Amino acid sequence: MRIVLDAMGGDHAPGIPVAGAVAAARAYELEIVLVGREEEVRAELSRHDTAGLSLPIVHAPDVIEMHDHAAMAVRRNKDSSIVRGVYLVRDGEAEAFVSAGHSGAVMAAATLVLGRLPGVERPALATAFPHPSGTFLLVDIGANTDCRPEYLLQFAYMGAVYAEGVFGLRNPRIALIANGEEESKGDRLVQQAHALLREAPGLHFVGNVEPKDMLLHNAAEVVVADGFVGNMVVKSTEAAAALFETLLREELSRSFWSKLGAGLFLRPAFRRVKARLDYREYGGALLLGLRGVTIIAHGRSDAYAIQNAVRVACESVSCGAVEAVAQALQAIPATPDQH
Amino acid sequence: MRIVLDAMGGDHAPGIPVAGAVAAARAYELEIVLVGREEEVRAELSRHDTAGLSLPIVHAPDVIEMHDHAAMAVRRNKDSSIVRGVYLVRDGEAEAFVSAGHSGAVMAAATLVLGRLPGVERPALATAFPHPSGTFLLVDIGANTDCRPEYLLQFAYMGAVYAEGVFGLRNPRIALIANGEEESKGDRLVQQAHALLREAPGLHFVGNVEPKDMLLHNAAEVVVADGFVGNMVVKSTEAAAALFETLLREELSRSFWSKLGAGLFLRPAFRRVKARLDYREYGGALLLGLRGVTIIAHGRSDAYAIQNAVRVACESVSCGAVEAVAQALQAIPATPDQH
Numbered sequence: 001m002r003i004v005l006d007a008m009g010g011d012h013a014p015g016i017p018v019a020g021a022v023a024a025a026r027a028y029e030l031e032i033v034l035v036g037r038e039e040e041v042r043a044e045l046s047r048h049d050t051a052g053l054s055l056p057i058v059h060a061p062d063v064i065e066m067h068d069h070a071a072m073a074v075r076r077n078k079d080s081s082i083v084r085g086v087y088l089v090r091d092g093e094a095e096a097f098v099s100a101g102h103s104g105a106v107m108a109a110a111t112l113v114l115g116r117l118p119g120v121e122r123p124a125l126a127t128a129f130p131h132p133s134g135t136f137l138l139v140d141i142g143a144n145t146d147c148r149p150e151y152l153l154q155f156a157y158m159g160a161v162y163a164e165g166v167f168g169l170r171n172p173r174i175a176l177i178a179n180g181e182e183e184s185k186g187d188r189l190v191q192q193a194h195a196l197l198r199e200a201p202g203l204h205f206v207g208n209v210e211p212k213d214m215l216l217h218n219a220a221e222v223v224v225a226d227g228f229v230g231n232m233v234v235k236s237t238e239a240a241a242a243l244f245e246t247l248l249r250e251e252l253s254r255s256f257w258s259k260l261g262a263g264l265f266l267r268p269a270f271r272r273v274k275a276r277l278d279y280r281e282y283g284g285a286l287l288l289g290l291r292g293v294t295i296i297a298h299g300r301s302d303a304y305a306i307q308n309a310v311r312v313a314c315e316s317v318s319c320g321a322v323e324a325v326a327q328a329l330q331a332i333p334a335t336p337d338q339h
Numbered sequence: 340m341r342i343v344l345d346a347m348g349g350d351h352a353p354g355i356p357v358a359g360a361v362a363a364a365r366a367y368e369l370e371i372v373l374v375g376r377e378e379e380v381r382a383e384l385s386r387h388d389t390a391g392l393s394l395p396i397v398h399a400p401d402v403i404e405m406h407d408h409a410a411m412a413v414r415r416n417k418d419s420s421i422v423r424g425v426y427l428v429r430d431g432e433a434e435a436f437v438s439a440g441h442s443g444a445v446m447a448a449a450t451l452v453l454g455r456l457p458g459v460e461r462p463a464l465a466t467a468f469p470h471p472s473g474t475f476l477l478v479d480i481g482a483n484t485d486c487r488p489e490y491l492l493q494f495a496y497m498g499a500v501y502a503e504g505v506f507g508l509r510n511p512r513i514a515l516i517a518n519g520e521e522e523s524k525g526d527r528l529v530q531q532a533h534a535l536l537r538e539a540p541g542l543h544f545v546g547n548v549e550p551k552d553m554l555l556h557n558a559a560e561v562v563v564a565d566g567f568v569g570n571m572v573v574k575s576t577e578a579a580a581a582l583f584e585t586l587l588r589e590e591l592s593r594s595f596w597s598k599l600g601a602g603l604f605l606r607p608a609f610r611r612v613k614a615r616l617d618y619r620e621y622g623g624a625l626l627l628g629l630r631g632v633t634i635i636a637h638g639r640s641d642a643y644a645i646q647n648a649v650r651v652a653c654e655s656v657s658c659g660a661v662e663a664v665a666q667a668l669q670a671i672p673a674t675p676d677q678h
Contacts, residue, residue, distance in 0.1 A: 069523075132585055142518060145526040179481060179570040184408075187484040187567040211571065212578040216585065228526040231518040232550065232568055233575045239551040240579035246471055246555065247615055251608035261604025265597045269590035276586055 003313050004094040007036030007044075008063045008081040009101025010301050017100065018044035020306020025053040027307060028314055033094055035060050035085040060084040063101075066299070070104030074112060082106055086113040089292045096293035096313035098284070100301040106294065107143055107287060114292040117322070119329040122147070123289035124155045125227070125296060126162060127234070128282045131215055137163050137172075137222045138214075141285055142231035149192035152176070152224050154329065156203055158288040159222040161328040165319035166312075171204045172221035177233060178208035189226055197224075202331060211237075241277050245270075283308030286316055288325055293317050342652050343433040346375030346383075347402045347420040348440025349640050356439065357383035359645020364392040366646060367653055372433055374399050374424040399423040402440075405638070409443030413451060421445055425452040428631045435632035435652035437623070439640040445633065446482055446626060453631040456661070458668040461486070462628035463494045464566070464635060465501060466573070467621045470554055476502050476511075476561045477553075480624055481570035488531035491515070491563050493668065495542055497627040498561035500667040504658035505651075510543045511560035516572060517547035528565055536563075541670060550576075580616050584609075622647030625655055627664055632656050 005021050007014040014036055021032045022045075031054040034041050038059040045055060062080040064073045074083060085097045086109045099106045111123055126139035139159040144151060156174045163172040176194055178186035183194050185208055197205045206220055211233060213219035225233065252262040283305065284297035293316045297309035316322075344360050346353040353375050360371045361384075370393040373380050377398040384394060401419040403412045413422060424436045425448045438445045450462055465478035478498040483490060495513045502511040515533055517525035522533050524547055536544045545559055550572060552558035564572060591601040601609075622644065623636035632655045636648035655661075 067521075130582075132582070132589070145518070177571070179484070179567060179574065182406075187565075190567075210578075211575040212581065215575075215578040215582045226526075228518060228529075229568060229571055232516070232572055235518065236550040236554075236572045236575035237579040237582075239549075239554040240576040241583045242551065243469075243471070243554045243576075244580045244583045244612065244616065247612045248608060250471065251611045252605075254608070258604045258608050261600045262608075265600025266591075266605065269587060269593070269597050269601075272590045273583065273586045277583065 001314060001317060002031040002033060002094045003310055004033045004035055004085045004088045004097045005306070005310065006081045006085050006097070006099035006101050007034040007041045008060070009099040010297065010299055010306075013101070014041050014044050016301065016303055017306055019048065019303035020301070020310065021055060022048045022050060022053065023303055024307040024310035025055055028311060030310070030314065031056070032310065033058055033088060035088065036081045037061060037063070058084060058088065064105045066102055068102060068105065070102060070108045073102070073105050074108045082109050083113070086110050086294070089294070090114055095317045096295065098295045098297060098306070098309045098313050100297035100299055100306060100309070103142070103296045103299070106296050110287055110290055110292070110294040114290045114294070117289055117291055117326045117329060119332065120289035121154055122151045123287050124151075124158060125285040126159055126288050127285040130276055131218050133218055135167070135282070136214065136220060137167070138230055138234065139222065139224060139288065140227040140230050141225075141234050142227045143287065144227040146228070147189060147226040149189060149196050152189070152193035152226065153196045153200060154289070154332065155224045156197055156200065156205070156222065157328045157332055158325050159224060160203060161324045162286065162288060162321055163222050165321050165324050166315050167221065169221055173204050173206045173219075174222045174224065175206050175209040175214070175220035177211065177214065177223050177225045177229065180210065181208050183208065193224070245274070283312040286312065286321065291322065293322060340653055340656060341370040341372060341433040342649055343372045343374055343424045343427045343436045344645070344649065345420045345424050345436070345438035345440050346373040346380045347399070348438040349636065349638055352440070353380050353383050355640065355642055356645055358387065358642035359640070359649065360394060361387045361389060361392065362642055363646040363649035364394055367650060369649070369653065370395070371649065372397055372427060374427065375420045376400060376402070397423060397427065403444045405441055407441060407444065409441060409447045412441070412444050413447045421448050422452070425449050425633070428633070429453050434656045435634065437634045437636060437645070437648050437652050439636035439638055439645060439648070442481070442635045442638070445635050449626055449629055449631070449633040453629045453633070456628055456630055456665045456668060458671065459628035460493055461490045462626050463490075463497060464624040465498055465627050466624040469615055470557050472557055474506070474621070475553065475559060476506070477569055477573065478561065478563060478627065479566040479569050480573050481566045482626065483566040485567070486528060486565040488528060488535050491528070491532035491565065492535045492539060493628070493671065494563045495536055495539065495544070495561065496667045496671055497664050498563060499542060500663045501625065501627060501660055502561050504660050504663050505654050506560065508560055512543050512545045512558075513561045513563065514545050514548040514553070514559035516553065516562050516564045516568065517549065519549065520547050522547065532563070584613070622651040625651065625660070630661065632661060
């Protein structure tokens with residue numbers, strides 16, 4: 001399999017993406033095409049042992065910066081690593097594109113260049129998320145900030161198919177995130193989406209879930225949200241875990257004994273908890289609904305996170321996520337077009 | 340000062356509210372009127388030492404249950420503890436109403452009976468929230484699930500005044516919660532509210548904040564959100580902290596040594612962290628924008644949480660929150676009425 005990686009994407013590019021590519025190429029026996037400024041990428045590659053690995057470089061002189069306007073940058077910077085990388089997938093030169101760069105630009109480029117699958121109203125970002133006994137899929141975590149109820153219905157179908165393919169689940173439970181279980185809860189969008197989901201054929205819809213049901217009680221395998229709300233939930237969860245950790249470290253440093261005890265007994269447990277909650281383990285988010293696999297990794301990804309993002313890309317390709325989503329969407333009864 | 344407490348509100352009523360009332364009456368030297376089923380409340384009171392305390396009972400035979408429809412229940416159950424309690428405030432028999440009961444019903448009853456202050460479009464729920472070096476105010480955490488930009492502008496003014504009064508802050512920093520700092524971030528509502536807040540006279544608006552800035556980096560003293568998003572942020576934060584704790588306990592119980600270490604050194608630190616994050620410490624949420632003080636406590640409140648909710652009620656009365664909000668709203672330039 002051949003995966004394209006944006007060598008210029010993320011906080012410490014090209015160093016981090018190149019290190020992640022080397023690790024992934026070795027771990028999964030893949031060819032990884034590094035797209036970016038050839039000289040810089042080559043210099044980074046020379047710092048690694050790449051014997052026996054296939055890591056070709058495709059030159060892209062431009063870089064889309066984090067502060068650029070997404071859609072404008074994509075239209076103007078045809079020579080950027082993001083746009084060139086997506087074209088490689090469209091032209092059949094590679095099976096998937098992975099980037100830790102400007103996520104808005106990656107979404108815009110992938111949507112523009114790869115195109116939506118027939119019937120898809122909006123592509124959506126899906127990511128795996130931990131709960132105490134496994135993971136669930138949250139979709140959308142930020143591709144669409146103003147949704148219509150029909151988009152959420154499509155997110156549910158796309159998420160269900162993806163969870164079946166990648167998690168190997170049969171008939172996964174689908175839920176809507178809301179401020180209470182009753183169908184009267186949620187804002188107008190959630191209420192309308194609830195009504196659509198309840199009647200949707202072929203979906204195992206279990207109703208609304210609150211964040212605690214989703215994070216602690218294994219309430220559903222696929223949780224659907226508007227992209228703004230989904231993004232707020234993800235970011236609040238990350239921030240709260242960090243706050244808990246900060247406060248605990250602060251409290252433990254207050255006395256010699258608790259500092260000693262923490263050093264002796266706590267550190268390994270702490271490390272394991274953080275690993276279980278770490279976004280790096282989950283390897284980035286898949287853009288569902290496009291004619292090709294695009295994975296968006298966290299901008300603060302380290303090499304390990306990049307490696308995992310490449311792994312998610314492979315899994316998505318191997319399980320035929322694109323074809324499965326295409327088939328699933330053809331089965332949705334058409335909704336009246338109110339645009 | 341005289342505060343009315345809903346003796347029938349919350350998961351373990353009337354036992355818990357009565358215990359909280361006894362504790363609060365003693366701690367703050369208040370008169371606390373217990374509204375509820377007289378016989379049941381009297382039986383609970385008899386289990387406490389109430390010598391020297393003033394804890395009169397006002398009989399209310401009905402109870403609004405958690406599964407009742409809020410507005411309907413308020414209209415039909417005039418003899419419920421919630422409706423009678425709010426009337427006691429309206430009639431000047433007490434200065435504030437506190438309830439851990441059906442929050443929708445409390446909001447509906449308070450809005451209907453006390454009425455909105457002149458110019459208030461929607462009352463909003465505000466609560467104090469911890470960060471590593473203090474607290475900030477989050478508003479709205481669930482009173483309004485479908486907001487207009489002007490509501491968010493009012494939430495900002497009401498929150499600012501309340502933070503000045505209760506936290507004693509001069510010119511508190513106001514922020515909008517969003518998925519990024521740039522003014523182009525957020526959904527349409529957040530973008531429109533951002534434009535209003537930027538131009539709002541007398542507000543120290545610092546722009547958008549992400550959850551991590553709010554929870555970890557002391558980015559603002561008042562954070563404004565639509566009630567659905569605010570509620571999702573609060574619930575995600577609570578759930579993530581609980582998940583972190585669950586996983587840490589699980590990891591610590593894996594070996595004899597870490598179990599021992601945790602028992603010896605960790606327990607006090609753990610307890611202090613939980614106390615700092617505990618909603619019970621913050622004592623419930625104030626309904627801003629009404630002609631009277633109403634405090635909504637968590638449905639799972641214990642006696643300590645009830646005591647703190649009574650404390651927040653006292654502080655809100657003492658600092659003249661109602662009058663201050665009324666004045667602040669008169670200073671907002673009128674927005675065109677588009678209803």
